[in-house]
Amino acid sequence: MGDGTKRRAQGPVYETADPVLYEAREGIACVTLNRPQFNNAQNSQMTYALDAALRRAADDDAVRVVVLCGAGRHFSAGHDIGTPGRDVDLPFERRSLWWDHSDKPGGEKYFVREQEVYLGMCRRWRDLPKPTIAMVHGACIAGGLMLAWVCDLIIASDDAFFQDPVVRMGIPGVEYFAHAHELHPRVAKEFLFLGERMSAERACRMGMVNRVVPRAELEASTFDWATRIAAQPRMGLALTKTVINRVEDLQGLRATMDLAFGYHHFAHTHSQLLGEGTLGGQDARSMAAGNKKQVR
Ligand code: ZN
Numbered sequence: 001m002g003d004g005t006k007r008r009a010q011g012p013v014y015e016t017a018d019p020v021l022y023e024a025r026e027g028i029a030c031v032t033l034n035r036p037q038f039n040n041a042q043n044s045q046m047t048y049a050l051d052a053a054l055r056r057a058a059d060d061d062a063v064r065v066v067v068l069c070g071a072g073r074h075f076s077a078g079h080d081i082g083t084p085g086r087d088v089d090l091p092f093e094r095r096s097l098w099w100d101h102s103d104k105p106g107g108e109k110y111f112v113r114e115q116e117v118y119l120g121m122c123r124r125w126r127d128l129p130k131p132t133i134a135m136v137h138g139a140c141i142a143g144g145l146m147l148a149w150v151c152d153l154i155i156a157s158d159d160a161f162f163q164d165p166v167v168r169m170g171i172p173g174v175e176y177f178a179h180a181h182e183l184h185p186r187v188a189k190e191f192l193f194l195g196e197r198m199s200a201e202r203a204c205r206m207g208m209v210n211r212v213v214p215r216a217e218l219e220a221s222t223f224d225w226a227t228r229i230a231a232q233p234r235m236g237l238a239l240t241k242t243v244i245n246r247v248e249d250l251q252g253l254r255a256t257m258d259l260a261f262g263y264h265h266f267a268h269t270h271s272q273l274l275g276e277g278t279l280g281g282q283d284a285r286s287m288a289a290g291n292k293k294q295v296r
Contacts, residue, residue, distance in 0.1 A: 012087040019046035022053045027064040027230035029057040036072025042143050043080035044087045047117050051095055054128055064230035067222055068151055069135040076144030082284025096120040107269040110278055118175035119261055126150040129238040131229050135222040136160045146176040152241060155222045156200035157215040165195035165291055169280035171267040177260030181253045182208045
């Protein structure tokens with residue numbers, strides 16, 4: 001309690017008022033994660049701004065396709081676990097019917113928050129009835145994976161890598177548990193047990209990424225696909241997307257996530273009972289140091 005109260009009293013310090021940029025032209029909305037100074041670590045400020053940007057893309061009849069990308073050196077280093085703008089304790093105007101988490105005791109606080117900002121929002125973004133393309137360069141770690149996975153297509157540059165190191169925190173994978181659907185279960189176990197980087201090239205071979213292109217060609221290749229998809233009829237695209245998303249749900253994706261979410265929160269709470277905070281005694285610095293050691 002003491003620790004959380006102190007953080008709340010000080011409050012987060014935001015480095016930007018625009019953690020997500022939005023630009024639409026020629027049928028394509030480009031949504032850019034914009035905390036380059038912190039490798040696009042996702043705080044709630046960014047998550048809610050991303051939700052608003054995708055709402056805007058959905059509402060704009062001129063927009064046929066959405067491209068999601070990151071400003072700076074990396075796509076996203078994951079959820080914000082240690083920048084000055086970390087705002088997990090703040091209340092926000094909620095988008096789901098879950099109540100405010102910020103003043104709740106025990107495991108309720110994180111369970112309710114993560115239902116809203118991770119599971120709830122990611123599932124809504126995945127079902128945006130317009131095609132979405134993740135344009136991934138550099139690091140795509142943990143919470144970064146969640147943003148790439150909710151997109152319909154993933155195009156990565158040859159310098160991109162994918163990693164979910166949260167087992168080191170005692171947690172069985174990030175909140176949006178698509179690992180065993182995005183990858184063969186045996187590869188998903190390797191990915192999580194080792195927590196090491198998977199290159200874009202291997203991710204493509206495993207079927208998790210659609211295309212890998214040289215870094216200098218990433219934007220042109222992505223917008224070429226986006227332009228060609230934007231020429232297709234809106235309803236044809238929406239219906240196709242809906243059918244394939246429902247196929248994944250029938251294959252167990254949605255049920256798996258509900259199940260995994262319970263284990264995920266047992267892990268957060270177990271860690272707290274052991275006196276290690278919600279992250280198994282890890283913090284941004286220790287995780288970054290551990291991640292850098294691993295190259296695959
Ligand atoms: Zn969590």
